[in-house]
Amino acid sequence: MREFALEVENLTKIYERRGHPPVRAVDGISFSVPRGEIFGLLGPNGAGKTTLLKVLTTLLRPTGGAARIENFDVVAKPFEVRKRISMVLQETAAELFLNVRDNLLTFARFHGLDSQTARLRAASVMEKFQIASYAEQKVQDLSGGSRRRVQVAKMFMVDTPVIFLDEFSTGMDPILKRAVMGYLREESAKGRTIVLTTQILSEAEELCDDILIMNHGKQVARGDLNALKLLSVGVYEISLTFAELPPGIAGDIAALKPLRSHVEGNSVEISLKVEEAKVLDVVNEISKKGRVLRVEVSGASLEDIFVELTKEK
Numbered sequence: 573m574r575e576f577a578l579e580v581e582n583l584t585k586i587y588e589r590r591g592h593p594p595v596r597a598v599d600g601i602s603f604s605v606p607r608g609e610i611f612g613l614l615g616p617n618g619a620g621k622t623t624l625l626k627v628l629t630t631l632l633r634p635t636g637g638a639a640r641i642e643n644f645d646v647v648a649k650p651f652e653v654r655k656r657i658s659m660v661l662q663e664t665a666a667e668l669f670l671n672v673r674d675n676l677l678t679f680a681r682f683h684g685l686d687s688q689t690a691r692l693r694a695a696s697v698m699e700k701f702q703i704a705s706y707a708e709q710k711v712q713d714l715s716g717g718s719r720r721r722v723q724v725a726k727m728f729m730v731d732t733p734v735i736f737l738d739e740f741s742t743g744m745d746p747i748l749k750r751a752v753m754g755y756l757r758e759e760s761a762k763g764r765t766i767v768l769t770t771q772i773l774s775e776a777e778e779l780c781d782d783i784l785i786m787n788h789g790k791q792v793a794r795g796d797l798n799a800l801k802l803l804s805v806g807v808y809e810i811s812l813t814f815a816e817l818p819p820g821i822a823g824d825i826a827a828l829k830p831l832r833s834h835v836e837g838n839s840v841e842i843s844l845k846v847e848e849a850k851v852l853d854v855v856n857e858i859s860k861k862g863r864v865l866r867v868e869v870s871g872a873s874l875e876d877i878f879v880e881l882t883k884e885k
């Protein structure tokens with residue numbers, strides 16, 4: 573039998589505000605996450621990701637359905653749930669009046685760590701997140717990106733079985749982000765379960781064992797990366813580099829009605845939904861427009877799938 577860290581059944585959250593039509597922010601979502609897995613929630617702005625995390629972390633009551641974290645119901649047993657989770661939400665504020673070290677120590681104490689262990693961990697976590705040099709500075713005096721580091725660093729102070737991260741990498745530089753992705757993988761290898769939301773698809777592609785794509789509160793796709801890629805059989809990414817960008821190429825690309833396209837320097841990238849037999853014809857056509865230095869054709873990326881699944885019909 574598999575052990576699930578999270579079980580979500582037909583969960584719904586409707587925001588009701590006087591004078592406004594109700595918003596079905598989460599609309600019948602079901603999924604479960606085995607222990608130790610990294611689960612990604614993806615979706616465009618307003619899809620309902622943050623609302624879903626708020627319900628799972630007991631900050632909001634669901635309108636319908638049920639969710640259990642480590643077998644505790646989020647509505648019936650919110651305190652049991654809270655003991656077992658730690659979270660960084662989009663608008664989470666660190667304790668602004670405390671310095672960086674005390675932020676970490678307070679958080680660890682709240683989760684029941686003894687002070688000796690907490691101090692040792694704080695030292696190593698501050699090192700990992702490159703915040704040791706401002707250990708004594710109040711969080712309110714830090715840049716946005718550094719505050720984010722402090723918030724995410726807290727997750728590594730404690731051993732809660734489940735971690736929720738709402739767009740954890742916002743404001744982090746690419747090098748730190750890469751390092752943090754590595755730390756998250758280490759936590760999951762230790763058996764902690766991680767649920768994260770992101771708009772950055774390469775992040776999900778690299779990190780997540782399982783992905784749920786949502787739009788308008790509903791699931792539009794679910795699976796590991798390979799399964800999701802099968803959803804978009806027939807979507808190809810073509811990239812070409814010209815010696816010189818041919819004039820009028822933007823119009824030529826638009827005429828192909830691509831799912832998306834991107835021109836940068838002398839290179840163009842086009843994602844197209846076409847029959848397999850026609851891909852090479854398309855490549856030939858575009859190649860005639862100028863002197864081509866490099867051509868590459870590949871299958872769909874997660875970004876293509878995302879665009880395909882969440883575009884307004």
Ligand SMILES: Nc1ncnc2c1ncn2[C@@H]1O[C@H](COP(=O)(O)OP(=O)(O)OP(=O)(O)O)[C@@H](O)[C@H]1O
Pocket residue numbers: 587588589595596597615616617618619620621622623624662
């Ligand atoms: N407190 C609220 N009252 C009313 N409507 C809300 C409230 N919070 C969110 N909504 C609405 O619920 C929907 C889902 O919002 P939510 O913040 O969960 O989306 P999201 O997927 O996290 O978006 P983003 O990618 O921008 O963070 C949106 O239509 C939003 O306007």
Ligand SMILES: [Mg+2]
Pocket residue numbers: 621622623662738
């Ligand atoms: Mg959000």
